[in-house]
Amino acid sequence: MATTSGHTIKAFDEDLDRLRALISQMGGLAEHAIRESMRCLIQRDVDGAQKIVENDKKLDALELETERRAIQLIALRAPMADDLRDVVAAMKISSVVERIGDYAKNIAKRVPLLENAGNIEPLSLLPEMARIATEMVHDVLTAFVERDAEAAVRVRERDRAVDDFYNSIFRTLLTFMMENPNNIGQSTHLLFIAKNIERVGDHATNIAEMVYYAATGQHLADRPRGEDMLKG
Amino acid sequence: MIETTDNKAAPPVPQATDTAEPARVERTPKMTARNVHVFYGEKEALKGVGIDIHEDRVTAFIGPSGCGKSTFLRCLNRMNDTIPSARVTGDIELDGQNINSAAMDVVQLRARVGMVFQKPNPFPKSIYENVAYGPRIHGLAAGKTEMDAIVEKSLKRAGLWEEVKERLQESGTALSGGQQQRLCIARAIAVDPEVILMDEPCSALDPIATAKIEELIHELRGRYAIAIVTHNMQQAARVSQRTAFFHLGEVIEYGKTSEIFTNPREQRTQDYITGRYG
Numbered sequence: 001m002a003t004t005s006g007h008t009i010k011a012f013d014e015d016l017d018r019l020r021a022l023i024s025q026m027g028g029l030a031e032h033a034i035r036e037s038m039r040c041l042i043q044r045d046v047d048g049a050q051k052i053v054e055n056d057k058k059l060d061a062l063e064l065e066t067e068r069r070a071i072q073l074i075a076l077r078a079p080m081a082d083d084l085r086d087v088v089a090a091m092k093i094s095s096v097v098e099r100i101g102d103y104a105k106n107i108a109k110r111v112p113l114l115e116n117a118g119n120i121e122p123l124s125l126l127p128e129m130a131r132i133a134t135e136m137v138h139d140v141l142t143a144f145v146e147r148d149a150e151a152a153v154r155v156r157e158r159d160r161a162v163d164d165f166y167n168s169i170f171r172t173l174l175t176f177m178m179e180n181p182n183n184i185g186q187s188t189h190l191l192f193i194a195k196n197i198e199r200v201g202d203h204a205t206n207i208a209e210m211v212y213y214a215a216t217g218q219h220l221a222d223r224p225r226g227e228d229m230l231k232g
Numbered sequence: 233m234i235e236t237t238d239n240k241a242a243p244p245v246p247q248a249t250d251t252a253e254p255a256r257v258e259r260t261p262k263m264t265a266r267n268v269h270v271f272y273g274e275k276e277a278l279k280g281v282g283i284d285i286h287e288d289r290v291t292a293f294i295g296p297s298g299c300g301k302s303t304f305l306r307c308l309n310r311m312n313d314t315i316p317s318a319r320v321t322g323d324i325e326l327d328g329q330n331i332n333s334a335a336m337d338v339v340q341l342r343a344r345v346g347m348v349f350q351k352p353n354p355f356p357k358s359i360y361e362n363v364a365y366g367p368r369i370h371g372l373a374a375g376k377t378e379m380d381a382i383v384e385k386s387l388k389r390a391g392l393w394e395e396v397k398e399r400l401q402e403s404g405t406a407l408s409g410g411q412q413q414r415l416c417i418a419r420a421i422a423v424d425p426e427v428i429l430m431d432e433p434c435s436a437l438d439p440i441a442t443a444k445i446e447e448l449i450h451e452l453r454g455r456y457a458i459a460i461v462t463h464n465m466q467q468a469a470r471v472s473q474r475t476a477f478f479h480l481g482e483v484i485e486y487g488k489t490s491e492i493f494t495n496p497r498e499q500r501t502q503d504y505i506t507g508r509y510g
Contacts, residue, residue: 007507078466080493080505217495 015073016083019090020145022066026097027141029059031134033104034200038127040111041193049111052104059101066094082217086147089214093144096203096210100137103196110189117186120176122169122194129165130197132158136204144211152211153220155204162201169194260328262287262427262457263308263345268322270303270312277303279481280322285427290449290458292468292489295478296509301461304478305429308459309345310338326427343370346420350432352412354404354419359396362404362415363387366423382422389455390418391448410441417448421456428452430460434467446471465505469493477501 006013033052040048070091073079079087117123136155143151173187173194212220261284270278278300285291285308293301303312310331312318324331331341343366354362363383364373373379383400387393392414396407404415413433420428430449434442449458449471462468468475469489476486477498485492485501496502503509 005503005508008509009507012507080465080469080507081496081502083506084494 009077012077012079012083015069015077016079016086019066019069019073019087022062022069023090023093023097023141024145026059026062026066026094026101027137029055029062030097030100030104031138033059033101034107034130034134034137034197037104037107037111038130040108041114042123042127044111044115046112046115049108052108056101056105059098063094063098067091082147082214085214085217089144089210092210093141093207096207097137097141100200100203103200107193107196110193114186114189117189120183120186120190122172122176122187122190125165125169125172126190126193126197129162129169129194130200132165133162133197133200133204136162136201137207140204140207140211144207144214147211147215149212149215152208152215156208156220159201159205162198166194166198259286261285262327264323264325265304265307266323268304268307268320268324270300270307270321271319272315273317277481278307281478281481281483283476283483283486285457285459286474287426287457288453289474290453290460290472291474291476292472293459293461293476293478294463294465294468294504295484296504297463299478300481301476301478302431305431305459305461308427308429309342309347311347313338343423344425345427345429346423346425347429347431348413348416348420348433351436352409352416354407354412354415356403356405358401359387359404359407359415360400363418363422366419370423372423386418386422387415389421389452390414391444391451392418408441410437410444413437413441413445414448417445417452421452425456427457427459430458432461432463435463442467465493477504479504 033055036048036052039045040052070087073087074084077083136158140152140155143149143155170191173191177184177187209220212218263285264282265284266282268278268281269276281300281304283291283304293305295301306312307320307324308331310320312320320332326341326344329336331345355365357365360383363386364379367373367379367382373382384393384397387396392411395411396402396415404412407415413436417428417433434445437445446467449460452458453473460468460471472489474486475489475492477484477492477496477500479500485496485498487497492501493505496505500509
């Protein structure tokens, strides 16, 4: 249900806006961290990767700040209906975005281990996969800030592309490892990186469902699953 | 004195009515109102209201000032009869019986449908007499022993007995505001009503006294159908299982309290409960 106007108490609107702004800020940091992790991976930038690891502390601090403000808002303003759903969503989303930051950090930590890796094919696929996943994160958080349920649904539909990338990379790396056992070390690292990006897409999908519920009060029906590598 | 275990004898109150409800067979409502219009002179204060009041359930009426919620509450035991310019049309039934029909004795009706008002209004008499007054005029007690038992039972159900049992002969007006309101609830209970109407029963009370009344409402709903008008939305959310949102003399939305406050269907309900109204 769309919001018709602001609250009679203006400070209530300001509190909610501040909460949304925090989520946006966290999203910006998480997107940047994923993009940077890809750049560092491709350019073998070990120093840059170290910076990603350090910057993750900012996301952790913002998550705590979001939680603190959400709890304060619940205690002081007693939000109802769409406001309440929004506040709860903000709390949940902040912890998911923090987790996305952790994936970027995890990727960054593998950069020094891959410093001497050759230019194998998946290495060129990963940035494109990451681009789609970070776009999903960006768009779904915009959908949250704008309370746009339809935009959230569109984000969720894009997760299939990320899954397809993952499956393709998985197969390529498997072939690569079978060809030459010397490739197993770096291939495993790349596989974990691909898995991390795949998880980013999943988390964006989860956020899409939270945004949809916050905006409409209805739960989004289950999405038809893509091909699952764990089956068959 | 008898029935000293009265409080324990109360039927168990289901804690989570809303989740338990799908399994429950929907019973006939205690009271039904259909197409109720109220005019104060030329002004139409209620424009065709229809609501059911159920036993074992607290129904809250919320809405901005002048929306008609108190007017509607007052229809349920014909309190609007006391306002000369007021005219009520539509059907209001108690156990299937039209309460506005000539056959309905209004004194009897108000015994069956009790009322508690915004401001505690004990009689300037003793605590005992405040509670005994109703049963006496309705001839519910044959002798002092029975009357003593009714007074004790009513004060116990109102959660006031322990605080006043040593001073039943003191004036009801000497009690604190919260105690006075519980005395008024005891007075309403004393005539063994089926429905209790409460018109902002806590608006003159402090938070502790309010919490005691709310706890009392929670206990009483196992025995009576309760309808409460409140300006405090948190209170409606806390005490009721059903909520009706009134606006400009109409019921905009009526449904489960848990849904009204988390996911209302109507924009106007949402704007009101989230503090965007007006």
